[in-house]
Amino acid sequence: PFMTSVMNIGALRWHFLLQSLENLQKNLLQLGSCLLVIQGEYESVLRDHVKKWNITQVTLDAEVEPFYKEMEAKIRSLGEELGFKVLSLISHSLYDAQRILDLNGGTPPLTYKRFLHVLSLLGDPEVPVRNLAAEDFQRCRPPDLCLAEHYRVPLPVDLKIPTESLSPWKGGETEGLQRLEQHLMNQGWVASFTKPRTIPNSLLPSTTGLSPYFSLGCLSVRTFFYRLSNIYAQSKHHSLPPVSLQGQLLWREFFYTVASATPNFTKMVGNPICLQINWYEDAERLHRWKTAQTGFPWIDAIMTQLRQEGWIHHLARHAAACFLTRGDLWISWEEGMKVFEEMLLDADYSINAGNWMWLSASAFFHQYRRIFCPVRFGKRTDPQGHYIRKYLPILKKFPSKYIYEPWTASEEEQKEAGCIIGQDYPFPMVNHKEVSDHNLLLMKQVREEQYR
């Protein structure tokens, strides 16, 4: 109930979370321990169980989100009242955001370059906590409750989560570690990783695809960070932040740090780092974007992959976000952020909002004149349109020269492809050239006014 009260968690992410708990349960059993899942409001759960089970310590992850901070404060005061100790550890991020803020004079560094500079004063992140081993559990026999039906990991039906349309991504530490090892085996790939050169429309992820596992605590970012350091140490050359793999992890830290010290980080109003823009309110257009009916195959394929699988490549996120906001529809980044929050497996309060502000040129990013073209962007890396054919099978029979702009095919060619534009697949919802020119002017105006 706590998570659902602060985030809109979609069905795919629920499945991923339950699979992750199932996997944790299995791995703990192998170590001679077990996982007890209690459902309910955390406050009443603690009240009910502290005495009953003689709980002396509650351990939790320290997080930067305001709602987690609030939860931690409440648990601490419950601890005083009920007599248990609270141990809160930073393990979701590489660094303690507060230390970075302190080193930067109490304010968040607002550029990545500045952020890296502050990190250089801090040194390497703390080493990862080692994985638990059987001996850790030798003294504490699993309670008989382990087998109690009452405390098992819930099934999707118990939580009334739709069981159809499962994502190909499977949750859990075991899957996450496998994915990690697979990538790390290829040391050349790791050392030369250059984010902008990865491909947004490959049929399998061209980046690590580890984000869902970091997001739900299946994998430690510190483990990844140090494994990368080892590979870098053995390589003659390796790429560097911002484009390297370690650089990607530092982007994550960057957004956590800024979010931890910015009020209303996920909103425009009351957010001191966010440009205040009069975005259009247009529920119908927003719906078309969300449901993959923009009429631009590249954008619609991305939104379909997002809905069906819960993960899309970073540059695909760029394309979809730019199209909704400053590029074409001029709809608020907050609306897009909410859709991503519901559909992404890796949905994250700080990273999602930070990137949406970036893409909409509301904060961090200033090259707002660069607007992505919904036709040309995808063509560069997938001229045959394999990606579009996979996610929008209705278009799959179009020859490659039309796959990104099927409305330019003649009536005859549309018939041959078995898809009539305007009937089986929509016409483009905007004239990209016209709207993007217009939006650019609007953006220029806003920026001039507000920077003055």
Ligand code: FAD
């Ligand atoms: P890799 O390139 O393999 O990078 C490794 C790890 O670095 C990622 O798993 C992730 O933890 C971190 N990382 C990479 N890029 C970024 C970035 N730009 N910002 C912060 N961390 C990064 N990422 C999320 O985890 N959750 C979100 O809710 C989220 N929303 C986004 C919304 C928009 C509009 C955009 C443009 C990006 C968003 N991202 C989000 C960032 C990024 O797209 C994903 O982290 C990345 O694509 C995940 O794929 P990967 O694990 O293969 O990344």
